[in-house]
Amino acid sequence: MRAVVLHQHGGPEVLTIEEVADPAPGPDEVLVDVAATALNRADLLQRKGLYPDPRRLQPEIPGLEFAGTVAAVGTRVSMWSVGDRVMGIEAGGAYASRIATHERQLLPVPGGVDLVDAAAIPEVFLTAWDALVLQGGLTSGRWALVHAGASGVGTAAIQLAKAIGARIAVTCSAGKAPACRDLGADLVLERSPHDWLADARAAVPQGFDTVLDVIGGDEVDRNLQAVATKGTIVQVGLMGGGTTPVNVGLLLAKRATWVGTTLRTRPIEEKVGVTRRFAAEVLPLFESGALRPVIDRVYPFEQIADAHELMEANANTGKIVVTVGPG
Numbered sequence: 001m002r003a004v005v006l007h008q009h010g011g012p013e014v015l016t017i018e019e020v021a022d023p024a025p026g027p028d029e030v031l032v033d034v035a036a037t038a039l040n041r042a043d044l045l046q047r048k049g050l051y052p053d054p055r056r057l058q059p060e061i062p063g064l065e066f067a068g069t070v071a072a073v074g075t076r077v078s079m080w081s082v083g084d085r086v087m088g089i090e091a092g093g094a095y096a097s098r099i100a101t102h103e104r105q106l107l108p109v110p111g112g113v114d115l116v117d118a119a120a121i122p123e124v125f126l127t128a129w130d131a132l133v134l135q136g137g138l139t140s141g142r143w144a145l146v147h148a149g150a151s152g153v154g155t156a157a158i159q160l161a162k163a164i165g166a167r168i169a170v171t172c173s174a175g176k177a178p179a180c181r182d183l184g185a186d187l188v189l190e191r192s193p194h195d196w197l198a199d200a201r202a203a204v205p206q207g208f209d210t211v212l213d214v215i216g217g218d219e220v221d222r223n224l225q226a227v228a229t230k231g232t233i234v235q236v237g238l239m240g241g242g243t244t245p246v247n248v249g250l251l252l253a254k255r256a257t258w259v260g261t262t263l264r265t266r267p268i269e270e271k272v273g274v275t276r277r278f279a280a281e282v283l284p285l286f287e288s289g290a291l292r293p294v295i296d297r298v299y300p301f302e303q304i305a306d307a308h309e310l311m312e313a314n315a316n317t318g319k320i321v322v323t324v325g326p327g
Helices: 041-047 122-135 152-163 174-183 196-203 219-226 248-253 268-281 283-288 301-312
Strands: 002-005 016-019 029-038 065-073 085-089 098-102 106-108 143-146 167-172 187-190 208-213 227-235 257-260 295-300 319-323
Touching: 016 301, 029 085, 041 301, 065 098, 065 122, 085 122, 085 268, 106 268, 122 143, 122 152, 122 208, 122 227, 122 268, 143 152, 152 167, 152 174, 167 174, 167 196, 174 187, 187 196, 196 219, 208 219, 219 227, 219 248, 268 283, 295 301, 301 319
Parallel strands: 143 167, 143 208, 167 187, 208 227, 227 257, 295 319
Antiparallel strands: 002 016, 029 065, 029 098, 029 319, 065 085, 085 106
């Protein structure tokens, strides 16, 4: 099969496409012919040697999400058959024309969603739903604040919040504000150097029940000021840096909860649990049209380095998809 193999770490130029052996699915695993994958910030970090696949598999193949068709099933697989349209997330290996994954980590591609477009669903919608609802406790009528509202996770979070009847504010650059409003954001706040916190306090003086932060850095202290009493901050990324002064006194005074989370490094039992709940509670919203993947651009596999450059420039609104095989 064809795959992006990392022989060294560095810039986009280290992404080389080679022929490697097909993965061999175990008894509980499914082999998928990958139609498309999509980029995530973790891919950029892995390329730089800063966030390796926790399984340490060789050869090192990045990529966290995929969509395609079932090519073969293990002897104990009962949920899937050859030819089924599926999508899912893995700890790595999705930048390849084939991937093997546990059958219970797979999701059916919703009806009406193109197979290539489906590659933009699993990672960001699972991340946003897990962070906002399962860990952040967001429910109908409550307020969420989501940073990087035009990112993949941000565009998913806006749609999910509206689908459950919550209200949502997002931060983003001025040029990406119209896209966030079009998706349904109730309040769009221009990020630094503009003082988004002052605008947020004026609009939502009681504070936000759930804060989803992919930035970290200087936003940490602002999050503590913006969160409501007994609210929850869910930290899912550190684009702005992982070390910053923290006003612990404010955390205590607000009796707030601050949760750090990733999907990639969780035990498979936890990943399966989240995936099966997502299948039951969220996938029907794609069928109804309440949710949809937001895709900025689609690149062919041979232009994977260009796709990385676009994400590194923060130039995308929504997901960057890369086609791998027939869709």
